[in-house]
Amino acid sequence: MDMTDKDNLLIEEFFKQAAQQQIEDNGFSKRVMDSLPVSQQEKAHRLSMLWTVFCVVLSVVLFFIFGGWETLKASIIMVLQTVVTWLSVFLTTAPTTEIPVNPVVILLLVAFVGVYLPYRTYRKLSAAL
Amino acid sequence: MAELSDIALVTQVAVLHNKRAFDQLVRKYQSPVRRFFLNQTLGDEQLSDDLAQETFIKAYVNITKFKGISSFSTWLFRIAYNVFYDDVRSKKQTSDIDSQEVARISAFSGDAGLKMDIYQALSQLKEEERTCITLQLIDGQPIDKISDITGMPQNTVKSHLKRGKDKLTDYLKANGYDR
Numbered sequence: 277m278d279m280t281d282k283d284n285l286l287i288e289e290f291f292k293q294a295a296q297q298q299i300e301d302n303g304f305s306k307r308v309m310d311s312l313p314v315s316q317q318e319k320a321h322r323l324s325m326l327w328t329v330f331c332v333v334l335s336v337v338l339f340f341i342f343g344g345w346e347t348l349k350a351s352i353i354m355v356l357q358t359v360v361t362w363l364s365v366f367l368t369t370a371p372t373t374e375i376p377v378n379p380v381v382i383l384l385l386v387a388f389v390g391v392y393l394p395y396r397t398y399r400k401l402s403a404a405l
Numbered sequence: 406m407a408e409l410s411d412i413a414l415v416t417q418v419a420v421l422h423n424k425r426a427f428d429q430l431v432r433k434y435q436s437p438v439r440r441f442f443l444n445q446t447l448g449d450e451q452l453s454d455d456l457a458q459e460t461f462i463k464a465y466v467n468i469t470k471f472k473g474i475s476s477f478s479t480w481l482f483r484i485a486y487n488v489f490y491d492d493v494r495s496k497k498q499t500s501d502i503d504s505q506e507v508a509r510i511s512a513f514s515g516d517a518g519l520k521m522d523i524y525q526a527l528s529q530l531k532e533e534e535r536t537c538i539t540l541q542l543i544d545g546q547p548i549d550k551i552s553d554i555t556g557m558p559q560n561t562v563k564s565h566l567k568r569g570k571d572k573l574t575d576y577l578k579a580n581g582y583d584r
Contacts, residue, residue, distance in 0.1 A: 283574040291542040294523050299436040308431050308461045
């Protein structure tokens with residue numbers, strides 16, 4: 277039997293509403309996402325995270341148990357004392373020492389550190405991002 | 406956030422294992438995929454949702470196999486088609502047709518009259534005819550895409566469409582739809 281245009285129209289009209297039907301999600305997507313299997317990479321990533329957290333916690337605990345804080349405090353005080361001593365020696369001896377200073381060199385140095393280096397860093401970051 | 410293309414979302418899932426990107430794909434395609442299964446199962450909502458869920462899980466597990474030769478929707482429909490026919494084959498081996506009929510009729514309860522009419526009309530067709538007819542007339546897929554989805558040659562698709570439409574025309578005329 278040959279299909280006529282009328283028959284085609286009849287069928288298309290019959291399925292027209294079904295073609296426009298949109299099915300509401302009603303939690304379907306969430307059910308799918310909840311039932312997705314965990315991949316090997318995800319397992320490895322989770323294990324890596326757990327291992328990192330474990331190491332950090334262990335380091336902090338051992339730091340305090342073995343008096344790490346006292347050692348750190350003593351080191352900081354020692355460094356500060358050294359700096360203060362060095363500064364006091366410098367200030368005491370500096371007025372008697374003549375250091376030839378070229379203002380142009382100082383200006384170039386300030387321009388290099390204050391302008392050129394930040395500009396280059398900015399350019400590199402812009403290119404990277 | 407602007408809606409990303411399917412390819413961008415698939416890339417995020419495949420490379421970065423980004424589940425949020427896959428969630429966007431599920432939300433986008435849940436309606437056509439579930440509608441496809443509803444039409445194949447003649448309105449069995451529970452079975453349709455189970456098969457649709459299986460389809461998305463298979464898509465997620467095999468996402469790295471998607472090469473972008475066809476569109477993501479064609480690839481997804483092809484998985485859906487295989488999931489449906491795997492289910493049909495397993496049921497043919499393990500159960501009788503009567504139990505499927507009971508499930509179908511119970512799933513009809515509460516459905517609108519037109520939906521029932523459509524499922525009734527689709528029940529006149531063989532499975533392959535029904536798949537081709539619904540993919541063309543309900544999901545709006547062209548013949549070459551139907552061929553990609555089903556793996557049938559285009560001439561076979563055309564034959565199924567022709568036979569299916571002939572049967573539907575007879576059914577609709579016999580039930581007074583041409584008046």
